[in-house]
Amino acid sequence: MPLNVNAKEIWLSYYNKVLFDKGIITEKEKNKMSNLIYKQCNGSYSKKK
Numbered sequence: 001m002p003l004n005v006n007a008k009e010i011w012l013s014y015y016n017k018v019l020f021d022k023g024i025i026t027e028k029e030k031n032k033m034s035n036l037i038y039k040q041c042n043g044s045y046s047k048k049k
Contacts, residue, residue: 009041 016037020030 006041009037012037012041 013034016025016030016033019025020027025033
């Protein structure tokens, strides 16, 4: 099974973590953004046909 690397998802997840670690966003906001990032980067609508 090939490893698919999604640079957009990696960058957004990293930025989300940094914002949380610095206290700029709450844990609730971090979790909400994590879900949105995952859905946007891994949803069926984001895959090319």
